[in-house]
Amino acid sequence: MGQRFRGESQHKVDSKGRVSIPSLFRRVLESADPNWEKGKNPELVIVYGDHRNSCLDCYSMEAIAEIDAKIDALPRGSQKRKILQRLFHGQSYPTNVDETGRLVLPAKLREKIDLNGEAFFIANGDSFQIWKPETYEVEEVARTEEWLDDQDEDFDPLMLLDDQAGV
Template structure:
């Protein structure tokens, strides 16, 4: 099984859109890039998606290859395939980590998620997300807290892993 991204952290974004990637995330990017060699810069794909997406989703090369294979398996010409191609091929930005462990986020991507001087990174298994910290707190964190508040006090989230208690 491939290595997973884990953790969350805030990082400064400079005026040129450069932001340091958490060191543990860089190790996963390296492991997920079949062309990466020691001393090199791992590649990744940033999917920014449509107007509803308020974060950037960063895929290792192996993870995006899995997505591409699933898209390719859909019937050619189907609306599902066209839309997924648009989202994952058209609304994406292939890039690499620079020599100092940073990403350079183009102005278009920074503007899309209202990213200014700080970025919030959060792991999502085989991907990680980059958010404006305020947007994350207002939307994702608030939704998670609301969901948790609706569960019984003695609820164990591990139940979902066994298929019991999940919907």
């Protein structure tokens, strides 16, 4: 993957479920969509199946193709393959960014994360997530802060990169 999603942003969601995607995210979606060309709308896949997640996971076409290849490499009929196919194929929503840079989130997806009024976007490298802002604050920010508070005083998160086995 060339470009990566970076940053966070909050945007209004209208009554029809339309929400603007951060402009930097749109550039990454364009670069990671093999069918995109100037004047066309980049595609993405929203995965919503994991009931434990309080967010929508959004993948560029390049990122979802990598996941699909790993699923396809699993033995047919295996439990792992069946579960991953259900989560990433069956419980996903292929869509595209419209001409105005917006995404239309169907009611089912908005209801899954109790989204209304505002949407919070956070980058995840080769994907990004859409959250209800209050849920993100309660679940993710609190979890990260708690974890950091448990580290030694001189802890630097970059140290994790040198200790791949300890992650």
